[in-house]
Amino acid sequence: MSMAAKQARGKKANDAIFATNSRAQEAAITYGKENVLIGTVGSILDENGDIVFLKVVEDEFRNLPRNEYIAYAPIEGLPEFIEACKQECFSESRPNAYIEGIATTGGTGGIHHLVHNYTEIGDKVITADWHWGAYKQICADNGRELVTYPLFNEAFEFNFPALEALTLELAKIQENVLIIINTPGNNPTGFSLCESDWDKVLGMSKNLVANGKNKVIIGIDVAYIDFSGEKEEVRRFFKKFENLPKEILGVACYSISKGFTMYGQRVGCMLGITSDAEVAQEFFDINQMTSRGTWSNINRPAMRTMSNIVHDPEKMKRYEKEILGYSNLIEERAAILEEEGKAIGLPMLPYMGGFFVTIPSDAPAEVTEELMKEHVYLIPVSRGIRVAVCSVPKRQITGLAQRIYDAMKRVGQL
Numbered sequence: 001m002s003m004a005a006k007q008a009r010g011k012k013a014n015d016a017i018f019a020t021n022s023r024a025q026e027a028a029i030t031y032g033k034e035n036v037l038i039g040t041v042g043s044i045l046d047e048n049g050d051i052v053f054l055k056v057v058e059d060e061f062r063n064l065p066r067n068e069y070i071a072y073a074p075i076e077g078l079p080e081f082i083e084a085c086k087q088e089c090f091s092e093s094r095p096n097a098y099i100e101g102i103a104t105t106g107g108t109g110g111i112h113h114l115v116h117n118y119t120e121i122g123d124k125v126i127t128a129d130w131h132w133g134a135y136k137q138i139c140a141d142n143g144r145e146l147v148t149y150p151l152f153n154e155a156f157e158f159n160f161p162a163l164e165a166l167t168l169e170l171a172k173i174q175e176n177v178l179i180i181i182n183t184p185g186n187n188p189t190g191f192s193l194c195e196s197d198w199d200k201v202l203g204m205s206k207n208l209v210a211n212g213k214n215k216v217i218i219g220i221d222v223a224y225i226d227f228s229g230e231k232e233e234v235r236r237f238f239k240k241f242e243n244l245p246k247e248i249l250g251v252a253c254y255s256i257s258k259g260f261t262m263y264g265q266r267v268g269c270m271l272g273i274t275s276d277a278e279v280a281q282e283f284f285d286i287n288q289m290t291s292r293g294t295w296s297n298i299n300r301p302a303m304r305t306m307s308n309i310v311h312d313p314e315k316m317k318r319y320e321k322e323i324l325g326y327s328n329l330i331e332e333r334a335a336i337l338e339e340e341g342k343a344i345g346l347p348m349l350p351y352m353g354g355f356f357v358t359i360p361s362d363a364p365a366e367v368t369e370e371l372m373k374e375h376v377y378l379i380p381v382s383r384g385i386r387v388a389v390c391s392v393p394k395r396q397i398t399g400l401a402q403r404i405y406d407a408m409k410r411v412g413q414l
Contacts, residue, residue, distance in 0.1 A: 017041060036376075039400075042187065043390065044326055053261050054323065073299075084309075085256075089225070092232050101269050102270050113290050115138055118176055118178050125139050126170060127148055147170070179216070184234045185224030185227055190354045220252045225259070246274065250273035262305070266302075267299050270287060331353070343401075346404060346408075358384040360384045364385050368380045370407040371407045
């Protein structure tokens with residue numbers, strides 16, 4: 001017997017990431033954390049294996065006035081926070097457009113609102129085949145279906161023709177076409193679209209809406225933007241969202257989980273970019289209403305912490321110095337894995353930044369289970385093995401490529 005409504009029956013979350021991480025933590029207690037390699041959850045760990053809390057962020061958070069910890073925040077978020085998110089998300093490449101912001105529960109909340117408010121029940125949502133698994137859960141829980149295109153062509157370049165074909169096919173049966181693009185620093189591959197890739201995506205979108213029948217919503221999941229290259233360079237593509245037809249809405253789903261190391265505080269901001277004032281106002285109104293009907297309002301102290309830092313030049317200098325140090329550290333870790341993997345012929349998807357590197361595999365579950373015998377904990381994803389280089393110290397990254405290679409051979413993958 002089920003007490004649930006029809007659309008809820010049979011729902012069950014089987015999150016491989018958190019399940020594997022729990023096993024890793026238990027192993028660390030049993031065998032000592034120095035003897036266990038944990039490359040599971042997307043959080044930065046330092047070279048001692050401890051979770052990173054940026055010092056400038058910790059200082060600001062711990063020294064807020066009492067009322068900032070306990071008072072409600074506005075449904076749409078603190079105004080200073082919204083402006084700080086615009087500043088940090090876009091930096092010198094803020095589009096000359098109407099931009100509205102709504103505070104969300106991390107970047108995840110922005111993805112939820114996009115699916116909920118810009119597609120209809122039964123609609124399909126487009127993303128790449130290499131994607132964060134929660135996209136599928138968000139779509140399914142809202143009565144939508146996630147459909148995918150191959151992210152890479154044979155040369156491991158952005159497979160624009162595949163995206164275009166799927167988009168045009170979907171546009172025949174749906175008025176609104178929602179495309180979610182996780183860049184820069186795609187989870188799980190570390191791949192990023194270049195500026196010419198964006199030219200193709202936006203050119204396709206303009207051609208499509210010219211028919212007068214379709215609208216295109218481009219959701220940009222920028223959770224890893226602070227760890228994907230030089231700050232201004234990786235943000236330049238945002239300028240391309242200027243002067244677009246009003247039937248194209250860009251939405252950046254920005255998160256302070258990664259860049260401000262406040263993962264569990266669950267705070268982000270969805271930023272709507274449009275050439276039309278009415279579309280901007282509608283964006284604000286409908287997403288604020290959905291926030292009220294889901295989480296009501298979000299974490300005030302985290303919003304205040306972030307906005308205080310961004311609006312204080314001296315604190316921002318400290319912040320940028322710290323974040324650059326950890327960004328460089330993650331790049332160094334990824335480089336070790338890439339170089340050692342290349343030397344022994346371990347296949348690897350293109351990495352350009354972010355928290356993760358992925359090794360393609362037809363049997364990822366078997367390979368990761370084999371590695372667990374050596375107290376190496378990585379995440380099996382669809383057609384690959386995800387390594388959270390953000391969390392593995394360099395001393396453990398060294399030699400990891402060989403361990404993965406040997407495990408793949410043992411299970412008949414090489």
